[in-house]
Amino acid sequence: MTEIESTFRTERSFPEAMDRDDPLRHFRNRFHIPKTPMGDETVYFCGNSLGLQPKTALDYVIEEMEDWKKLGVEGHFHARHPWMPYHEFLTGSTAKLVGAKPSEVVVMNSLTVNLNLLMVSFFRPEGKRYKILIEDKAFPSDKYAVESQLKFHGIDPADGLVVVKGKNEDRVITSADILEAMERGGESIAMILIGGVNYFSGYACDMKSIAAAGHKNGCVVGFDLAHATGNLVLQLHDWDVDFAAWCSYKYLNAGPGGIAGVFVHEKHGNSFDLPRFQGWWGHDKASRFRMPDTYIPIPGAEGWQVSNPPILQMAALRASMEIFDEAGMENLRNKSEKLTSYFEFLLNSTVSNSGMRIITPSDPGSRGCQLSLLTGPGGKALHGKLGKQGVICDWREPDVIRCAPVPLYNTFLDVWKMAEILKEPF
C-alpha cells in the first residue's frame, strides 16, 4: 500500500475533501457534463469511449463555419485560423502529449485508416520474416486491419497472424506474455502491433521494453494508442517506437469521429524509399498548389497525409488540446493514479462480497485510469441499475463493466457514488 492509499477512507467526507484539495478540480467546469432526466449531473465513466465536450468546442467550430460563410475559398489563407495550415495548429500540443518531436506527429483521418496507411509502410514481409504479432482481445478493428494487410501481401492470416494469449485466470495479456511470444516467433515476426493500453482489460504494457525487445529481434514495433493517449504519460520518441496511431474521441475529447493522430519516429521520417499510399496533402507544401506531376513527400509524419483534413473536426480537437496544454499530462496522470487507486480501494473494501473482481492490474504502473470489473451473472442487470441511477459506464458482453474515471472531469465523489450503488445487493 502506498502512502496515499493508507489515508483512503470510505466515508463521504473523504472524497469531498480530496475534491476540495484537487489542484485540477476547476477543469471539470470546462466540460459539459451530461445530465440525468432529473437534471442532475451524471457520473460519467465513459471517457474511454467518447470523451465529453469542452465548452469551447462549439465556439471553435462556429468560428470556422462563420469564416466559411464570410470568406468562401479565401478562408484557406484568410480565416482567423487559416485552413491551409490548420493541422499545424495541433502539432505542438500533440507532440507534447505523446512525447514526440513536432516533425514526428500529424493529425489526419481516423484511427483504423491510419493503421492501414502506416502498415503499408511498416509491414514489409520478406522471406521467412512475414508474420504480425498482436494481442488476443485486440480491438476487433485492429485485427481486421492487420488481417487485411496480410492478405494484401498474399499471406494467409491463419499462418501470418500470431495472437498472444493471456495466461492468468482473467486472460489479461501482460508484457511478459508479449515478450515471450515474440521470442517464440523469433525471426518469423516482421511487425508487432500492440495496444499500449488494452481496451478490454485496461492493462498498460511496457512499451519501452517491448520496443527494445522487438528491435533486438529484428521487428518493426507499432502501438495502437487509442486508450493510452491522454491517459498515460508517453515518451514515444525516447522509447524508440517505430510508429503509433490513436483516435481523439476517447480521452482526447474531440467528439464523435474526431480526427485521429499518428506518430512516425524521426528515424523513418526521411525514408522516402518506404512504400506509402500517396495523396496531395503529403506532397511538399511549397509546390503543392503548382500541382506538379511528380510526388515529393514532406519529410516527417506529415508525409503520410493523403487528403486535406476536416477543419470542423480539427477545430473541436483544438478546444480539447488547449485544455491538455493547460493542465499538463503529468499533472493529470498524477491525479489519475490517485483517483483510480481510490476507486479500486472502494471497490475492494465495499464490494468484495459481491463476487465481482477487478481484472485490471492493481499496479498503477500497469494500467491507465480504467478499471474493468468482472461481474459474474447479473452483471447486465447491474449495469442497467447503474445507468438508472445516473452512472454511465460501459458494458462488454458477456460479463465485464468498464469504468474510466478521467482526471480532467471526474471527481473523487464520482467514484464514491458508484461504489455506494455497488454496495447494495443486486
Ligand SMILES: *Cc1c(COP(=O)(O)O)cnc(C)c1O
Ligand atoms: C476505439 C478504437 C478503435 C476505433 O477505430 P476507428 O477507426 O476510430 O473507428 C480502433 N482500435 C482501438 C484499439 C480502439 O480502442
